[in-house]
Amino acid sequence: MSTETRTRTRKTRKRNPRLRPLPMRDGQVEGYVHSIETFGAVDGPGIRFVAFMQGCNMRCKFCHNPDTWKKNVGTPMTSDEILNQALAYKDFWGDKGGITLSGGEILLQIEFATELFTKCKKLGISTCLDTCGQPFTRREPWFSKFNKLLDVTDIVLLDIKHINSEEHKKLTGYPNDNILDLAHYLSDIGQPMWVRQVLIPTITDNDEFLTETSDFVKTLHNVEKFEVLPYHTMGVHKYAEMGVKYRLDGIEPPSDERVQNAQKLLHCADYQGYRNWKPGDSTLENPVS
Numbered sequence: 381m382s383t384e385t386r387t388r389t390r391k392t393r394k395r396n397p398r399l400r401p402l403p404m405r406d407g408q409v410e411g412y413v414h415s416i417e418t419f420g421a422v423d424g425p426g427i428r429f430v431a432f433m434q435g436c437n438m439r440c441k442f443c444h445n446p447d448t449w450k451k452n453v454g455t456p457m458t459s460d461e462i463l464n465q466a467l468a469y470k471d472f473w474g475d476k477g478g479i480t481l482s483g484g485e486i487l488l489q490i491e492f493a494t495e496l497f498t499k500c501k502k503l504g505i506s507t508c509l510d511t512c513g514q515p516f517t518r519r520e521p522w523f524s525k526f527n528k529l530l531d532v533t534d535i536v537l538l539d540i541k542h543i544n545s546e547e548h549k550k551l552t553g554y555p556n557d558n559i560l561d562l563a564h565y566l567s568d569i570g571q572p573m574w575v576r577q578v579l580i581p582t583i584t585d586n587d588e589f590l591t592e593t594s595d596f597v598k599t600l601h602n603v604e605k606f607e608v609l610p611y612h613t614m615g616v617h618k619y620a621e622m623g624v625k626y627r628l629d630g631i632e633p634p635s636d637e638r639v640q641n642a643q644k645l646l647h648c649a650d651y652q653g654y655r656n657w658k659p660g661d662s663t664l665e666n667p668v669s
Contacts, residue, residue, distance in 0.1 A: 402491055405458055411492035412454035413462075414447070414484055418469050424508035424537055424574070425657060426477030429466040431457075433492075436485040438514050438552040440541060441627040442580055444615025448484035459496035463503075470505075475658065478506030478534070487515040490525050497532035506659040510537040513559040514552075534659040535572045535604070538563060542584055543593040551583060560596065567600040570664030572657060575603050579634050579642050580611040590645040597646070602663035604653035608642045610634050 403410040412434040417423070420430035432445070434454030443449075466479050479500055481493050486509060497507040509529070517523065530536075541556070542548040548556035566573050575597055579585050597603055612633050619626040634642075643649070653663075 402489060403456065405456070406460075408458040408460060409492045409495050410456045410458055411462075411489050411496075412452060413457045414445070414454050416465065418465075419472065420480060423480040423482060423510060424478075424535060425506070425654065426474050427469075427472045428477050428480045428508060429469050429473075430480045430482055430510075431462055432482050433484045433486050433489055435488045436483055436512075436514075437488070438485070438512060438541075438554055440552045442551075442578065442611055444612065444618075445484075446615070446618055446622060446624060451488065459492065459499055462496055463499055466505075473506070476506065478508065478659070480508040480510055480537075482510035482537075483512075485512055485514060487511050487513070487526070490515075490522075490529055494525070494529045494532065497529065501532045507532060507534050508537060509533045509535070512539045512541065512552075513562040514554055516558050516562040516565075518561070518565075530569070530571055533571070534661075535574065535657070536566060537574045537576065538566070539576045539578065539609075540593060541578055543589055543596060547583070547589070551580075563596075563600055567602045567663075570662040571602055572604050572653075572661055572663055573600070573602050574605040574607065574654065575600075575651075576607045576609050577642065577646060578609045578611065579639060580628070581631055581634050581638070583631075585634050585638055585642065587641075587645060590642055594646045603651050604657050604663075606646055606648045606651040608639055608646065608648065610639050 414432045414434040416432070417430040420428045423430045432448065434448055435451035436449050439449065481496070486493050493509065500507050515522070516526070542551050543556070545555040545557055548554070563573070563575070577584065577593055597606060610633055611631070616626050
């Protein structure tokens, strides 16, 4: 193989997310689970059973769960094991609650998510996908696998870490071009979505960047809710335990005034579709903006 060919191959592999086969047990895909929240109130509509999956490519400087970064570790669980645990709490879910898969980054375990959500839909359980979008690509075979997952996903929660691609790379280790492409794609197909903006003093708490984020989100027609997530330091102790340097040392959470400023610049109050949202809705049929 020539040097030119080897270089081209390495670049291709870097751009195309690897679809590493997950282990199987009893004919089911095993997922790597970091932890479970049985009564989640901030992880999608209603009260939700939340499985936080293990593994993430990004290295967000503000991440409060760096213990979810490492891949192919955690508690191996099948979709039936998750589902059986979740069903014990079904009485609390009401009309909008259900099961959320979060992370880490759930799109790194796409086959597991699809298998679990397929079973959920057969039982009439609402499904929510909480992602940073970093693995997204329109390249095959990943794109077809993603669309298969969306077929059994009621709503997507998408975090915007930073609207500027270069600044996004400084903050997370990756540019955001494919993440913004994901947002456009979800809008084009009518997939209901909540958008969340992380607000970090001196980094994303910048009026120019916030206005740019607002302008971008206005181009989407599927945003049911737009939230500001204030930076916090509750996970800093984990870095010390892991022997990893915390790179935002000295940055304090934003003031209430700055959070309100961000909400105003982002026009969060304009996104009220979540109030009337119900599982199975499509924003192609009922655009929210």
